Amino acid sequence: MHIVVCLKQIVDPEVPFHLFRIDPVAKTQIRGSHPLVISSYDEVAVEVAIQAKERFGGWVTVASIGTKETIQALHQALAMGADGAVLLCDPLFEHTDSFGKARILAAALRKIGDFDLILCGRQAGDIEMGLVGPFLAEELGLPCATLVTNVVSQNGKIRLKRPTEAGYEVLEVPLPCLATITNDESNVPRYASVKGIRAAMRTPIPIWTATNLGLDPLMLGKERRIEIEEMWIPQREIRCELIAGESAGERARNLALRLRELGLV
Amino acid sequence: MASILTFCMATHLSIPRSSLELLAAARLLSQQLGGLPVQTLLLGAGVKEHALTLIYHSADQVLLVDHPCLEHPEDEIVLEITQKVVCQFEPRVVLLPHDELSGGHVGPRLAYRLRVGIVTDCTGFAVRNSDICWLRPVYGGKAMAYLCTRGPVQIATIRARAFEPLSTDPFRQGEIKEVKVAPESFSTSVTVVERIEAAEERGLSLDRAEIVVSGGRGMGSAEGFSVLHELARVLGAAVGGSRPAADMGWVPHSHLIGQTGKIVAPKLYIAVGISGATQHMAGAGSSKTIVAINKDPDAPIFKLAHLGVIGEWEEVLPPLIRAFQEMYSR
Ligand SMILES: Cc1cc2nc3c(=O)[nH]c(=O)nc-3n(C[C@H](O)[C@H](O)[C@H](O)COP(=O)(O)OP(=O)(O)OC[C@H]3O[C@@H](n4cnc5c(N)ncnc54)[C@H](O)[C@@H]3O)c2cc1C
Ligand SMILES: Nc1ncnc2c1ncn2[C@@H]1O[C@H](COP(=O)(O)O)[C@@H](O)[C@H]1O
Numbered sequence A: 001m002h003i004v005v006c007l008k009q010i011v012d013p014e015v016p017f018h019l020f021r022i023d024p025v026a027k028t029q030i031r032g033s034h035p036l037v038i039s040s041y042d043e044v045a046v047e048v049a050i051q052a053k054e055r056f057g058g059w060v061t062v063a064s065i066g067t068k069e070t071i072q073a074l075h076q077a078l079a080m081g082a083d084g085a086v087l088l089c090d091p092l093f094e095h096t097d098s099f100g101k102a103r104i105l106a107a108a109l110r111k112i113g114d115f116d117l118i119l120c121g122r123q124a125g126d127i128e129m130g131l132v133g134p135f136l137a138e139e140l141g142l143p144c145a146t147l148v149t150n151v152v153s154q155n156g157k158i159r160l161k162r163p164t165e166a167g168y169e170v171l172e173v174p175l176p177c178l179a180t181i182t183n184d185e186s187n188v189p190r191y192a193s194v195k196g197i198r199a200a201m202r203t204p205i206p207i208w209t210a211t212n213l214g215l216d217p218l219m220l221g222k223e224r225r226i227e228i229e230e231m232w233i234p235q236r237e238i239r240c241e242l243i244a245g246e247s248a249g250e251r252a253r254n255l256a257l258r259l260r261e262l263g264l265v
Numbered sequence B: 001m002a003s004i005l006t007f008c009m010a011t012h013l014s015i016p017r018s019s020l021e022l023l024a025a026a027r028l029l030s031q032q033l034g035g036l037p038v039q040t041l042l043l044g045a046g047v048k049e050h051a052l053t054l055i056y057h058s059a060d061q062v063l064l065v066d067h068p069c070l071e072h073p074e075d076e077i078v079l080e081i082t083q084k085v086v087c088q089f090e091p092r093v094v095l096l097p098h099d100e101l102s103g104g105h106v107g108p109r110l111a112y113r114l115r116v117g118i119v120t121d122c123t124g125f126a127v128r129n130s131d132i133c134w135l136r137p138v139y140g141g142k143a144m145a146y147l148c149t150r151g152p153v154q155i156a157t158i159r160a161r162a163f164e165p166l167s168t169d170p171f172r173q174g175e176i177k178e179v180k181v182a183p184e185s186f187s188t189s190v191t192v193v194e195r196i197e198a199a200e201e202r203g204l205s206l207d208r209a210e211i212v213v214s215g216g217r218g219m220g221s222a223e224g225f226s227v228l229h230e231l232a233r234v235l236g237a238a239v240g241g242s243r244p245a246a247d248m249g250w251v252p253h254s255h256l257i258g259q260t261g262k263i264v265a266p267k268l269y270i271a272v273g274i275s276g277a278t279q280h281m282a283g284a285g286s287s288k289t290i291v292a293i294n295k296d297p298d299a300p301i302f303k304l305a306h307l308g309v310i311g312e313w314e315e316v317l318p319p320l321i322r323a324f325q326e327m328y329s330r
Helices: A040-056 A068-080 A098-112 A132-140 A194-202 A217-222 A248-261 B017-032 B050-056 B075-089 B102-114 B222-235 B243-247 B313-329
Strands: A002-006 A009-011 A036-038 A059-065 A084-088 A117-121 A144-148 A150-155 A157-163 A167-174 A177-181 A226-232 B004-009 B038-044 B061-066 B093-097 B118-122 B124-128 B131-138 B143-149 B154-158 B175-178 B191-197 B211-215 B238-241 B268-272 B289-294 B307-310
Touching: A002 A040, A002 A098, A002 A132, A009 A068, A036 A040, A036 A068, A040 A059, A040 A068, A040 A117, A040 A150, A040 A177, A059 A068, A059 A098, A068 A084, A068 A194, A084 A098, A098 A132, A098 A217, A117 A132, A132 A144, A132 A177, A132 B102, A144 A157, A144 A167, A144 B102, A167 A177, A226 B131, A248 B307, A248 B313, B004 B017, B004 B075, B017 B038, B017 B050, B017 B093, B017 B124, B017 B154, B038 B050, B038 B075, B050 B061, B061 B075, B075 B102, B093 B102, B102 B118, B102 B154, B118 B131, B118 B143, B131 B154, B211 B222, B222 B238, B222 B313, B238 B243, B289 B313
Parallel strands: A002 A059, A002 A117, A059 A084, A117 A177, A144 A177, B004 B038, B004 B093, B038 B061, B061 B175, B093 B154, B118 B154, B211 B238, B211 B268, B268 B289, B289 B307
Antiparallel strands: A009 A036, A150 A157, A157 A167, A167 B191, A226 B143, B124 B131, B131 B143
């Protein structure tokens, strides 16, 4: 089974909010000195793909629309255990919306050709629209299973596990298909091994441009249907009343009293 | 019709709270757009009785698709029906709940098929020169943005608890219209082959609890969580957790609180060993009172909580539990 994981590189979403800055004119985050990482659900998707490969055989390719710096994210996925990577990089790709991104990824997947399963994160950890996965399935005319956590079995069709309110369900989907990935305790991303890191550095990463992908530059620009109009950082600090007390025990008792005073317990 | 269409996927027994929240949002939007009628698509098996509830909560017209095959509908069937209804009634705005079914599946695919934009996970909107700008958190809630879409239909998915349901008005009049879409004629390539209900869950349901006790990575282990369960038992509270806690299996994933988990708004939220990431607080930020227990005085949660106790939970929780026990035994 050939699994292709679409991953996005983003500025570390765990940056605490007091260090978070935006450019209100460009309507985007200012990176500053924060590291770039694989978007968290995409890293989970890489883990799901590698687990499926380990259980059922096959290989894993990772693909990303990004810049030269994104090679670092692709190397990380390779070091985790992916077998191949491709970078989709062109200035024309930069100002596309979710429709454009899906179109670019679809072109790349057609060029890759022999895939069985495409995995996307449920949403990217920056703007978090959660659109590119389902859009890509539509663009390629593939069955689409959403918010699944791992591949249960594979036999011409695949079975995917999906958590539900009450427990979980198993979905059966014919191949090829696309699935969007969410996290659970079974798919926490692994760390790359030293051996993996060395192998990753030796794996060549082809770079595909709009021309390579046969994408019409005029079409890409015209596709925008979703526009960010305005962006700002809300003021949200609350003045926190710290409970006094010499010892932790005293503070705990004072908290209980204060909560009762406020009529909350 | 230039209407606002909302969505209600119901069971025979109940309608989701989200459908009433959508109606509140739709009514507000309708006022700002000069009084568009509000339609609700009611889907399910044996759900006809719920139509009146939707009308009492301000639907002008209920479009009913009631069919036995919608008992446990596949996502794609719901998508096909919704697409058909949207094409038939041509609403100007479609409001869907931002849940697994609509936010994760139906909304995005519907938008793609209609070649129109969509804004997911909205918490509000503003009308500017008769264009709708959708308000939503971005960057895990660290920033807010207004987004606009292009196309004859506007589609948005609305975050849970962003709107309060309107109070019910049993004198409201509205129309119920059965829509003929023959759900049984649609096929789906993705089928559910197994449904597993988890064993008896510990404690109260998160949605209804007045008090929620929540633990994070700082709880350190499943054993740590049993102390939280003890606290919850004394308070009659439900237990939730942050993403690391859920990933570690200390709480079931269905009890994950946050932007990508449950959104709760109890009167009291007690966060223990949770740093206060915006993605987590998105699920608890509307709680009336937030209490933080954390050993790190610089943890961001002390800027987001109303009451704070600095200390290790190992030292704070046992006396806290005892204090509540004494309080309640008196
Ligand atoms: C796209 C995206 C979506 C996300 N969605 C969610 C979501 O829905 N829900 C969610 O929760 N997270 C979500 N996250 C993750 C989120 O960004 C944070 O990583 C996560 O909430 C941190 O969890 P935590 O506070 O438990 O852990 P940490 O940030 O590691 O904090 C642990 C805290 O425990 C304290 N502590 C340690 N030991 C003790 C002790 N003995 N006593 C008291 N305190 C102690 C520490 O001081 C620290 O503040 C999401 C992230 C992304 C990128
Ligand atoms: N630039 C990108 N390159 C590759 N995959 C992407 C890119 N942007 C989004 N995706 C995929 O689409 C998913 C949803 O992204 P989004 O719609 O932006 O929230 C992500 O989790 C990725 O799997």
